[in-house]
Structure formats: structure tokens, C-alpha cells
Amino acid sequence: MHELIDKILRNRNTFIILIAAAFAIASLIIGLLSVNIYETVGANTSRQELTYASGYIGDQIRASDGNAIRTAAIEGETPALVIESYEEGVTYETWFFAADNFLKELTIEKGQPISVARGENIIMLKTADFAKLSDSLLEIRLVSDEDDVCIVNYHVPSYGGGIQ
Amino acid sequence: MRSKSAKRTPTNRGATWGSVLRNFSFENITFQTMRTVTFVVASIFLLLAIVLAVNLFVSANQQADRASQLEQVISETASIAETLKSSNGDLGLAAQSLRNHTHYSLADNSLILFYDDTFQPSAESDATYRAVISAEAYPAYCAYTIRFSEIIAKRELYALEFKYLRGGGQ
Secondary structure: OOHHHHHHHHHHHHHHHHHHHHHHHHHHHHHHHHHHHHHHHHHHHHHHHHHHHHHHHHHHHHHOOOOOEEEEOOOOOEEEEEEEEEEEEEEEEEEEEEOOOEEEEEEOOOOOOOOOOOOOEEEOOOEEEEEEEEOOOEEEEEOOOOEEEEEEEEEEOOOHHOOO | HHHHHHHHHHHOOOHHHHHHHHHHHHOOOOHHHHHHHHHEEEEEEHHHHHHHHHHHHHHHHHHHHHHHHHHHHHHHHHHHHHHHHHHHHOOHHHHHHHOOOEEEOOOOOEEEEEOOOOOOOOOOOOEEEEEEEEEEEEEOOEEEEEEEEOOOOEEEEEEEEEEEEOOOOO
């Protein structure tokens, strides 16, 4: 043992090379793992945007408590989901749609004109599509900036009339 | 050089470690012994640090993969559960309502959906994951169980059990 260590210590080049090799190998492994983690986290962020967007819309559907829900198209081409609500005798409509790379939400009095330029930005989203599968089942198809796709179904209780 | 080094080492002279410890005295410690001990200790610390750092990163990598996997599993399970709620206990209707699933296995009280490694719906032959859904219908409600698992590893990732009033109630 002493002899081997003596040999290593006396030949400084060998010692330095050994230490450098250990650091290089460890750095390489850590670097590769870091890249992998970074990619996974990046993909997760994109997925999380979709999860958040679908969860947000789902929460609004549940909170609608049986109020009328329908699918629509703004200016004939942008798919939207419309949830009605009533306050002090006035009927309001909350529109959810994707425009300018954002999921947008806009609440207006029923009958008021709507355009995609209006609305509050909720979260980044490329497209959102809404389809009525039955009177009580809504399909939401969301596409993120990174082209990840999320298709989720939401149940709409039929006691409020379901999806119109 | 080798013989000089050997003379300074008790173990090289045929002494046992027990006798070395019994005869231990700070006066006997030579510069060379100190240097050797320092080198060994430093090397052990370096190796431990490297192993710990690599281990931490491997662990973080696994956690990130697992988090991503779990998030997708939960999202899919929630979507299946919402579909089941509107199917009123009819698994065939639920299977048709999950429009992106063109391949599924439907038996009396169970429905199996298949997913590839990116959690996209797939055929059974290409599937990495599967969701086994079972339903029990009672007069007033339906009881559902959804079990998401990895096919090859035979590892259950997530399970959800719930009951829902029949007829679209809350």
C-alpha cells in the first residue's frame, strides 16, 4: 500500500492525471444527467401548462353548478366554450378560447358582441377545441406551444340541462 | 527505494495489526506515514463526494421522470373518471366516448385502455401502460375502479376508486 501510494505521490503527473480523470468522468456523468433532467423538466412545464389549462376550465365547469354550457365559434372559426351565469336578473356569458397563444377568458353580458382580441390571458396555449360528445360529456382538446396534446373529457351534470 | 519504504512499515515486517495498535505511539509516526494517511483519507473523501454527487443527480433524474409519468397518469385517470360519470355504468358507452382510444378491451364488467410510452392511446401490442377500469352497478349508484399500471414492469402507478349516483346526479 505504502509502495503504491509512494509511487503515485512521487510521480506527480500520475497523481494529477488520476484526480483529473476522476473529476472529468464525474463531471461528464453529472452533465449528461443534468441535460436529461433539464429536458424532462422542460417537457413537464409544457405538460403542466396543459394540465393547468384543462384543470382551470374543468373548475369553471364544475363551478357553473348546472348553468347552461355550450360550445361555440368566435367569428366563425375560433372554437370556444361558453358558460352562462346569472346575477341580479342579468345573464352573463363567460367565454373560454385560445387566441394569440393564450387561453383567454372573457365575461360579457349575454348578447354583447365578442372578438378574439378581447379577453384576459390565463395561460400560454396554442389551440383549444371543444366538442360535445353527449348531453353530459364534453371533450376538450388542448395543444401547447411545444405541440404537446392533451385530450380530456369533462362530465357536465344533466340536472342543469347538460351541454346545449 | 522499495526496501527503504518497506522498512518503515510495521505490516511489511510481518507484524500483525494488533501488535501495530499495541505498539502505537505518535513518536513512531513518520512523515511518510502521515502523507500516506492524508492521501488515503483525501481519496476516500473525493470518492465519496463523487459518488454522492452522481447519486444525487441520478436520484433527481428518476424523480423528474416519475413526476412527469405520474402527472400524465393522473390527468388520464381524471379524464376517464369524468367519462365514466356520464356513462351511467355502461362501460361500452364509456369506451366509445373516449374517442381517441380506437383500441380497447371490453369484457362484462371491465374495460382496458392501452397507452404507448408517451401516454398516447395505442394498440395492445404497442402499449407500455394500461388502465384497467371495472364497474359495479347498484340500484342507486355505480362503483368504479381505475388502475393504471406499467405493463412490462407489472407495477401499479395509480389507482382511483369512486362511486357516482346513477342518472347524472351529483
